[in-house]
Amino acid sequence: MTKALEGVRILDMTHVQSGPTCTQLLAWFGADVIKVERPGTGDATRGQLRDVPDADSLYFTMLNSNKRSVTLNTKSEQGQAIFAKLIASCDVMVENFAPGAIDRMGFPWEKIQEINPRMIYASVKGFGPGPYVDCKVYENVAQCTGGSASTTGFDPGPPLVTGAQIGDSGTGLHLALGIVAALSQRETTGRGQRVECAMQDGVLNLCRVKLRDQQRLAHGPLKEYPQYPNGTFGAATPRAGNASGGGQPGWIVKCKGWEQDPDSYVYVITQAASFHELAKAIGRADWLEDPEWNTPEARLPKLDQVFEEIERWTMTKTKFEVMDILNPLNVPCGPILSMKELAEEPSLRATGTVVEVDHPERGPYLTVGNPIKLSDSLTEVERSPLLGEHTDEILKDVLGFSDEEIAAAKEAGAV
Numbered sequence: 001m002t003k004a005l006e007g008v009r010i011l012d013m014t015h016v017q018s019g020p021t022c023t024q025l026l027a028w029f030g031a032d033v034i035k036v037e038r039p040g041t042g043d044a045t046r047g048q049l050r051d052v053p054d055a056d057s058l059y060f061t062m063l064n065s066n067k068r069s070v071t072l073n074t075k076s077e078q079g080q081a082i083f084a085k086l087i088a089s090c091d092v093m094v095e096n097f098a099p100g101a102i103d104r105m106g107f108p109w110e111k112i113q114e115i116n117p118r119m120i121y122a123s124v125k126g127f128g129p130g131p132y133v134d135c136k137v138y139e140n141v142a143q144c145t146g147g148s149a150s151t152t153g154f155d156p157g158p159p160l161v162t163g164a165q166i167g168d169s170g171t172g173l174h175l176a177l178g179i180v181a182a183l184s185q186r187e188t189t190g191r192g193q194r195v196e197c198a199m200q201d202g203v204l205n206l207c208r209v210k211l212r213d214q215q216r217l218a219h220g221p222l223k224e225y226p227q228y229p230n231g232t233f234g235a236a237t238p239r240a241g242n243a244s245g246g247g248q249p250g251w252i253v254k255c256k257g258w259e260q261d262p263d264s265y266v267y268v269i270t271q272a273a274s275f276h277e278l279a280k281a282i283g284r285a286d287w288l289e290d291p292e293w294n295t296p297e298a299r300l301p302k303l304d305q306v307f308e309e310i311e312r313w314t315m316t317k318t319k320f321e322v323m324d325i326l327n328p329l330n331v332p333c334g335p336i337l338s339m340k341e342l343a344e345e346p347s348l349r350a351t352g353t354v355v356e357v358d359h360p361e362r363g364p365y366l367t368v369g370n371p372i373k374l375s376d377s378l379t380e381v382e383r384s385p386l387l388g389e390h391t392d393e394i395l396k397d398v399l400g401f402s403d404e405e406i407a408a409a410k411e412a413g414a415v
């Protein structure tokens with residue numbers, strides 16, 4: 001079976017998380033991803049948060065599956081000559097260095113286009129053009145500057161960052177889509193182009209509904225927010241705690257065992273269409289006859305009491321029992337699953353969303369496989385490469401170097 005991106009060769013100049021998530025996805029779709037790393041050290045994440053001494057960290061291995069690694073000193077003269085040959089031989093170049101780093105290596109966009117007019121040059125930066133364009137940015141900075149932190153957490157309470165890596169992995173996803181779109185356009189124009197994603201923009205895109213709410217504020221209180229009707233609204237979209245983002249009220253409630261297990265909770269949505277079933281299930285059929293409770297409008301100012309009643313019931317059940325009872329009643333709900341539970345979940349293993357791969361230095365490890373399933377381009381997750389594992393192979397097969405030329409490049413410290 002072929003793969004969707006078979007025949008596409010990626011010059012992967014990415015490091016840390018945002019760029020590598022993008023090129024890992026492209027590799028899973030069949031692209032030949034050549035990861036260029038600095039000789040000796042490589043991607044800094046190889047050595048960060050190490051759990052096994054002297055072995056590539058999970059930080060690195062979980063973000064660099066299915067890639068080939070070549071070491072190259074892009075600041076040496078010989079290294080730059082090799083880099084230019086790689087640019088000429090690839091379809092896409094992806095990088096997420098600090099602003100201007102590739103230019104400082106001597107490869108501004110104009111030069112890249114000159115070497116290879118079909119090249120698609122994709123970059124992640126913290127910010128787009130504007131006052132912060134030159135800043136270095138990590139995940140949580142992006143969450144804070146993209147609108148996520150100001151709208152996450154409880155009111156009152158400080159802004160909160162989320163565990164989902166919406167700045168890094170989120171922007172990597174955006175970039176991957178841009179690259180695939182540019183590859184498609186190249187089919188008709190024959191030209192490459194620049195693809196740029198700013199982490200601030202990516203986070204804001206994922207916080208789109210919060211900018212929606214900012215504009216709704218001008219027309220009255222946000223009735224689905226916990227601040228309504230007993231709290232106050234300020235000038236900006238407030239933090240909504242665990243309230244449901246849509247028009248259907250939801251909240252996280254405790255389940256049996258919550259005193260010992262920090263994840264013994266379930267999210268329950270009290271959508272109007274199935275409220276009568278929910279009320280009966282929790283032993284409050286009386287609500288259905290009572291005008292104080294039997295319409296969404298009547299319940300809205302008393303949602304805290306509705307969820308207190310639901311919690312009284314859920315605290316007598318495990319989160320999985322709640323699922324088993326409420327799902328057949330069409331009551332949308334979801335257990336709070338821990339990372340341990342997700343790692344052990346058989347259905348995620350069966351679909352390849354959680355995969356175990358073997359690694360020569362560290363042995364077997366778990367990784368998150370491709371969450372995007374194509375019926376005609378199956379993903380086989382392979383381990384990440386060791387530093388420079390494919391240097392000789394790439395110089396020989398991609399660039400046509402002879403053994404003598406490879407030896408000379410090594411001698412000069414270029415690879």
Ligand code: CAO
Pocket residue numbers: 015016017018019036037038039072073074075096097098099100101102104105124125126135136137138139168
């Ligand atoms: N050979 C020689 N030099 C190399 C090289 C190679 N193969 N690969 C990288 N380098 C050099 C770069 O040219 C750069 O040198 P200069 O500073 O002299 O131009 C240097 O290594 C380091 O690059 P950097 O500034 O990008 O690295 P950093 O650790 O200081 O910053 C980060 C890291 C992530 C903050 C920054 O790269 C950044 O802001 N990137 C864009 C936004 C982004 O992707 N952030 C998400 C990161 S994941 O949380």
